Amino acid sequence: MSSNPPKLSLDQLKAAGRKAVLARGERAQFKALLRNGERDIFDAIADPRDSIARLKVVEVLEAIPGVGVTKVKAIMERADISLTRRIGGIGSKQTLALRNEKILNRVNSKAEKQGTLIVMSGPGGVGKSTITSELRSNSHIWISISATTREPRPGETNGVDYYFLNDAEFDEMINRGDFLEWAQFAGARYGTPKKPVKDALEIGKHVLLEIEIAGARQIRKVAPEAMLVFIAPPSWEELVSRLTARGTDSPERRAARLALAQEEMAAASEFDEIIVNTEVHEVAAVLLSLASSRQL
Ligand code: 5GP
Numbered sequence: 288m289s290s291n292p293p294k295l296s297l298d299q300l301k302a303a304g305r306k307a308v309l310a311r312g313e314r315a316q317f318k319a320l321l322r323n324g325e326r327d328i329f330d331a332i333a334d335p336r337d338s339i340a341r342l343k344v345v346e347v348l349e350a351i352p353g354v355g356v357t358k359v360k361a362i363m364e365r366a367d368i369s370l371t372r373r374i375g376g377i378g379s380k381q382t383l384a385l386r387n388e389k390i391l392n393r394v395n396s397k398a399e400k401q402g403t404l405i406v407m408s409g410p411g412g413v414g415k416s417t418i419t420s421e422l423r424s425n426s427h428i429w430i431s432i433s434a435t436t437r438e439p440r441p442g443e444t445n446g447v448d449y450y451f452l453n454d455a456e457f458d459e460m461i462n463r464g465d466f467l468e469w470a471q472f473a474g475a476r477y478g479t480p481k482k483p484v485k486d487a488l489e490i491g492k493h494v495l496l497e498i499e500i501a502g503a504r505q506i507r508k509v510a511p512e513a514m515l516v517f518i519a520p521p522s523w524e525e526l527v528s529r530l531t532a533r534g535t536d537s538p539e540r541r542a543a544r545l546a547l548a549q550e551e552m553a554a555a556s557e558f559d560e561i562i563v564n565t566e567v568h569e570v571a572a573v574l575l576s577l578a579s580s581r582q583l
Contacts, residue, residue, distance in 0.1 A: 310338035321350040340375030403578040409518030410551040429487035437475035468505035517558035
């Protein structure tokens with residue numbers, strides 16, 4: 288019993304270390320955006336990330352072009368903000384006071400910014416749907432609902448998990464040009480409806496498409512500004528064990544799954560970013576941070 292705790296605390300330390308590194312990276316990235324005028328202090332106040340909430344108000348103000356030490360002091364005095372205050376601790380009265388500072392209201396308002404189109408792909412069994420579920424409650428991201436001709440699985444709801452269509456309905460959508468992309472996968476067709484994606488991006492939301500690789504390649508062509516993210520397993524062995532864990536598969540089905548996964552892994556280098564799925568919260572945080580830093 289006494290031999291376990293040291294190992295556990297080491298793991299926890301490692302996790303905390305990773306988190307701290309991630310947070311530092313997010314803060315540095317945000318300050319860089321402040322410096323080149325792509326973000327302002329109001330973006331910092333609205334940012335849901337802990338890492339940004341922990342930034343000192345002084346640090347944020349000093350990163351803004353044209354705001355030197357003297358101006359920072361004067362602004363903070365006028366807004367009645369103490370020098371040690373962090374962004375997350377700013378009250379609404381103080382935000383309002385900051386709004387009255389002309390020099391701070393220089394960049395576009397949030398609604399005028401387009402969201403980032405995120406394409407997430409990766410081999411079967413890597414945990415893409417868990418990552419999607421993790422992001423579902425985040426108000427900055429809208430998760431696209433695909434259309435498919437495959438049968439619903441137990442527990443799946445039409446209009447929530449997918450739009451379940453028959454072949455004729457799917458054909459009709461293709462003919463009307465309603466899809467941003469569509470592809471054949473495992474004997475069924477899958478497609479991303481175009482209009483809702485466009486609408487969500489226009490109101491400043493990031494949009495997540497969880498799609499297979501042929502679809503990702505099409506998005507690269509029709510929307511070159513999209514961010515293509517490949518989710519990789521910690522190791523090939525780990526993926527094999529996840530894929531073979533489903534004991535219900537026949538040996539043939541299992542072999543087919545592994546062959547497909549191998550093919551999918553080979554496409555990783557075509558993507559803009561590769562994220563190793565070590566921990567779902569971490570992957571979700573990295574995705575969100577990458578998307579925000581690319582927001583147009
Ligand atoms: P499943 O049938 O297991 O839900 O999904 C099978 C595969 O289809 C997954 O790799 C999933 O990412 C992909 N997929 C789901 N929706 C779409 C889509 O709209 N377009 C494309 N190209 N692939 C999709």
